[in-house]
Amino acid sequence: MGGWTSGDLQAEFExxxxxxLAECCPDWQAPEPLSGDQRLVAFxxxxAKRTQLGDVLTARPDVAVAAAGRLxxxxxxxxxxxxxxQLIEPLVTAVGRxxxxxxxxxxxxxGPEHKKVCAMHAWYWSQVTLVYESFQDFDARRPTPASRAAAADVADLRGQYRIACLNAFVACQYVPTRERLADGFLLVDEYYPPHLRDLVARALAIAEADPHRYKNLLARQDEEIGLDQIGSAST
Known part of the structure; x- marks a missing residue:
């Protein structure tokens, strides 16, 4: 369990x-664990289980579709x-971003605060891949038209995600979790509707009260809209 949460997710995850796995590949058995520290063995x-399930989802999108909610x-x-x-990418392929x-x-x-952080981490891999045909295009921030269009298609969801992270940050009282939630939004008024400016001000006050912990949040001026890839890649 990471120090960023006061909850426990490992047992539920497994x-x-x-x-x-019992439904998708009932004959599969996890490799015999090597001896060693109990926590390392469990890790x-x-x-191994995540990798196996991810391989099944990649090979059989129909399984991902049927089990989407549970996944x-x-x-x-x-x-x-x-x-x-390993689970996010085949699910995005199967059911859509x-x-x-x-x-x-x-x-x-x-969700509970510790799951909020996991969802925020998962968001990273759910993003569009912005494809650049050359290093020159990358330096000029000129993605291909297709990848730019894919990013524009989910711009509304990026806005909802940003607001959800802002609300979660202000509401959270457990400092290590709040610190992780700070990665999901930025403190720039122009990114928010007017009725949320007071909430942005509350988040700014929290960050300014602990500027070393939240230095990245205080410095962030632009929103990440996707993952970057130079050369061909799927969006």
Whole structure:
């Protein structure tokens, strides 16, 4: 369990993984764990299960479609900032980016605080890939028309995500969790409707009261709208 949360998600995450694996590939068995620290053994077992399920989803999009709701619940419990993409990316391919991102926003809006952070981490891999045909295009921030259009198609969801993270940040009272939530939004009035300016001011006051902890939030002036790729890539 990371120090950023006062909750516990590992048991729920593994239970949900086990339920899906039992249905999707009932004959699969996790590799025999190597001896060693119990926490490391458990960590490796979860990784093996996630990888197996991700491989099934990639090979069989129909499975991802049929289990989409339950997969989204698994993703909202996944604390791994990198390996979580093994489930997110095939699900986006199978059911569409909007479906996945809408669910992540709903978790940030209404879920328990530790799941809000997992949903925010998952958002990263759910984003559009902005494709640049050359380094010159990248330096000039000229993505291909197709990837630019894909980013524009979910601009409304980026706005909802930003507001959800802002609300979650202000409401959160557990400082390590609040620090993680600070990665999901920025403190620039122009990005918010007028009725939320007071909320932005409250978030700014929180950040200014602890400027070292929230230095990145205080410095952030532009919103990330997608992942960057130089050369061909899917959007």
């Amino acid at each position: 239970r949900r993984l086990d339920d899906l 490796r077992q979860r990784n 989204l619940d698994v993703i909202a419990c996944d604390e791994d900032l990198s390996r979580n993409r 909007r479906t996945v991102q809408r669910h992540l926003i709903s978790v940030i809006e209404t």
